Amino acid sequence: MDYYNTTNTDNDKIMITVHSDSENPLYQQIYEQIKTKIMRGDYPEGFRLISTRQLSKELCVGRNTVESAYAQLCLEGYVKSMKRSGFIVNNVSDDNPHASNKMRGNGCLQASAQRLSRQSIPGYSSNNPRQYDYDFQYGSLDPSLFPYSQWRRLTSEILSSNEAQNINYYNNIQGELNLRIEIMKYLGESRGVLCNPEQIILCSGTRYALEIICKLFPKERRTAAFEEPGYDGSRIVFENNGYKINPIPLRKEGVDIEILANGSPGLVYITPSHQFPTGLVMPIQHRTNLLDWAVQTKSVIIEDDYDSEYRYHSRPIPSLQSIDRHKRVIYLGTFSKSLAPGLRMSYMILPEWMLAQYHKLFSRYPSTVSWLQQQVMSLYMARGYWQRHLRKGCLKNKKKYDILLQAIQDQFGNRVQIHNHNAGLHILLEFNNGEQQEYLEEKAGQYNVKVYPTLPFWHQKENCPKNEVLLGFSNLSETQIREGIHRLNLAWF
Amino acid sequence: MDYYNTTNTDNDKIMITVHSDSENPLYQQIYEQIKTKIMRGDYPEGFRLISTRQLSKELCVGRNTVESAYAQLCLEGYVKSMKRSGFIVNNVSDDNPHASNKMRGNGCLQASAQRLSRQSIPGYSSNNPRQYDYDFQYGSLDPSLFPYSQWRRLTSEILSSNEAQNINYYNNIQGELNLRIEIMKYLGESRGVLCNPEQIILCSGTRYALEIICKLFPKERRTAAFEEPGYDGSRIVFENNGYKINPIPLRKEGVDIEILANGSPGLVYITPSHQFPTGLVMPIQHRTNLLDWAVQTKSVIIEDDYDSEYRYHSRPIPSLQSIDRHKRVIYLGTFSKSLAPGLRMSYMILPEWMLAQYHKLFSRYPSTVSWLQQQVMSLYMARGYWQRHLRKGCLKNKKKYDILLQAIQDQFGNRVQIHNHNAGLHILLEFNNGEQQEYLEEKAGQYNVKVYPTLPFWHQKENCPKNEVLLGFSNLSETQIREGIHRLNLAWF
Secondary structure: OOEEEOOOOOOHHHOOEEEOOOOOOHHHHHHHHHHHHHHHOOOOOOOEOOOHHHHHHHHOOOHHHHHHHHHHHHHOOOEEEEOOOEEEEOOOOOOOOOHHHHOOOOOOOOOOHHHHHOOOOOOOOOOOOOOOOEEOOOOOOOOOOOOHHHHHHHHHHHHHOHHHHHHHOOOOOOOOHHHHHHHHHHHHHHHOOOOOHHHEEEEOOHHHHHHHHHHOOOHHHOEEEEEEOOOHHHHHHHHHOOOEEEEEEEEOOEEOHHHHHHOOOOEEEEOOOOOOOOOOOOOHHHHHHHHHHHHHHOOEEEEEOOOOOOEOOOOOOOOOHHHOOOOOEEEEEEOOOOOOHHHOOEEEEOOHHHHHHHHHHHOOOOOOOOHHHHHHHHHHHHOOHHHHHHHHHHHHHHHHHHHHHHHHHHHHHHHEEEEOOOEOOEEEEEEOOOOOHHHHHHHHHHOOEEOEEOHHHOOOHHHOOOOEEEEEOOOOOHHHHHHHHHHHHHHHO | OOEEEOOOOOOHHHOOEEEOOOOOOHHHHHHHHHHHHHHHOOOOOOOEOOOHHHHHHHHOOOHHHHHHHHHHHHHOOOEEEEOOOEEEEOOOOOOOOOHHHHOOOOOOOOOOHHHHHOOOOOOOOOOOOOOOOEEOOOOOOOOOOOOHHHHHHHHHHHHHOHHHHHHHOOOOOOOOHHHHHHHHHHHHHHHOOOOOHHHEEEEOOHHHHHHHHHHOOOHHHOEEEEEEOOOHHHHHHHHHOOOEEEEEEEEOOEEOHHHHHHOOOOEEEEOOOOOOOOOOOOOHHHHHHHHHHHHHHOOEEEEEOOOOOOEOOOOOOOOOHHHOOOOOEEEEEEOOOOOOHHHOOEEEEOOHHHHHHHHHHHOOOOOOOOHHHHHHHHHHHHOOHHHHHHHHHHHHHHHHHHHHHHHHHHHHHHHEEEEOOOEOOEEEEEEOOOOOHHHHHHHHHHOOEEOEEOHHHOOOHHHOOOOEEEEEOOOOOHHHHHHHHHHHHHHHO
């Protein structure tokens, strides 16, 4: 743990501390502390903040970091930027809470930007305005796993090569061929996926892939069957594209095929290898039945294989696509869970018969993924770093998973049931005494721990069992997981 | 000019030459030459290609480059990859043209991938299967302008900083705040655009921005008025989202407002500061009239300011957004013309009243732009490199523009009229003797020069004047521009 303190001698109250291994970005730590000091009156109206140059020097952090913190404070009206005077604290007294918001000019902007400036995926982000001691968020990864130096070296290598000139062109609309070949090889080996590179389309996230898919079907077939509960982030894309959602309840083995068959055929979105959020694995017999249904009704199955890289204590399950002989499956995968969500890289694999329609509608859409980043990823995979990274990530997350389960068993005993199936980066916790989500979330919050409700995953909210919450674990350290569960025990029991 | 030759002593016929300052990527040069040799029979069936390791050594190019070329040949069925034997030439005799295509396994894939593997934006790409001596393509940039080393250094700086851990999170859905602040400052200064960062949304290209915009309007208002002629790449997005296209003819001053007013109100897409493809500039009076129409009919104007960075021999024209007091304008801009299309970064600015609807529909969509690349761009702008780059790029393209116009005047005299208005990266050439696009394109092709038809820009094809072609110039060197025009003179006159 590294602590850096400002050593300002003029005024002890201006001391700021940053903590380099915190989950909070450095700029946010600086921002939060200054904001607190302003609100508490430690920094009164008219107080001049230490210059960005000096603060960055004293904290040994980049000037850009400090500038971001100051820009944020300015944006929210806590301080104003004055020519030649630096940053001056505004009047933020309670009786006039918006006084400072009206200012513009000098780079100061509306305070309403506050909400937006930090907006990211609700419940899935570290940029949550409130900071918790232990945040069991889902979707953020272990910060120690990303290959920072390798990525740096490979980026340099690409930019120093003659190939770099390709950045000046609109490149392949489906993504660069060499990367698609690497993805094909990887998916063939690890997931049994059968395809050739012409079927692969690089996307900047699963939403973008679904945006394309939604448009490939005629207007009169715009109903999408969805796992209930299921991933709300995918559901919204269908809704935005005018699809009617047909929620299909989950049985022990996956979506209820009888109910599915009673609805109109068309599209069905599923997560068969690790159902989100319940963790269910669809057994082979059910997979076959589902494929049969798709063949008979000429329906298409979207298989979202979002976290297939993480399977613990059992062998990986081959993808549904791998046993699909009749080309009814669209396969989706992502680097967001396995490498980094900040890269915004995912891929989809269309059955061959859908390619003509894809080209008809999208041949004028350039790829949405940076050429440079595609080349770096391609080298990263071709040189074997990717396979090593996956092994390392899987081991590390397995350890965290085991610690989480052990801690829950030790602390909560038989007051809860854990829903997961030795896979992924989250678990569902079901409370045997019927505690309610709102209560659980609120109580945890009082103890400065964040857990997540499952209500958003339900299309028909009234069917959501109230006695469960979701816990993600990949962004917490092993110690934090143990301590977080201990804290939850205090909060809940 | 650097030439590298293989010095293979076994067989002179296998000599391969690469040319590092060619527009063609190195891998493509290698691929083309080997393909030619196979087709000519220089490399007969069963011939073993030199190993990728040896060829990369002999040509002094990266192994990855050679591997890409070989992968492409393999994909297209010219060679097959044999375990322990390397790459062996297939039977590609004319009487059995598809024999080699049927092979799979050993990494060899369907030849149909050929089309797709190189597919990019038609007419806007260097990845055109046919290579021309002089390709007046639009959309590709001068390869000498991109700041390769600065980009490398800034990427390293970000990845070495503590901030790098943010790559493990889903970050801001609208793009990082610091980058949005930089964009706001830049647009305020250069284009008079008035906005605050909460209105800015980073997008991975203009298509993606339009995909969002299309969904912000209710189903019953899905008509879009479009400049006729206009940018077909934007039009297709509206068509894909179920919009009816209402083509509005251009007058001397821009879209015909009378005809616009006769149609149903709603959305209109325009390029007022440098109309694509005609180059028209909308005068202030017409801008005011258009804004008045939008206010009266509660319509929304999409201002695509795609190449505003390039204006020669006159002062920049402030954006339409800058004089819009009633918040009727959505502003679009891009880094594709000003920095690199391969980065896939653009932005849009929504009027404040549209933000609620945007958040309602898209709050679950993560940004499609890489966090890392956003941070690099932000530093690039904050440190002043961006402004310097723009000045350099504008000067260089102005010089090319002047050379192009001079060469056309010298060579073609009054047989043509040039449509442009001292701006942008392309011109329209109108032929006074009524030569037809097909003829012009074909004749140019016979002399190994590529020019582009304007037919795709017309929604109502029958109205397209046949006597004009489009010439982009940013991807050619000054010498190439002169020589290309000379060659066109031979071809056409």
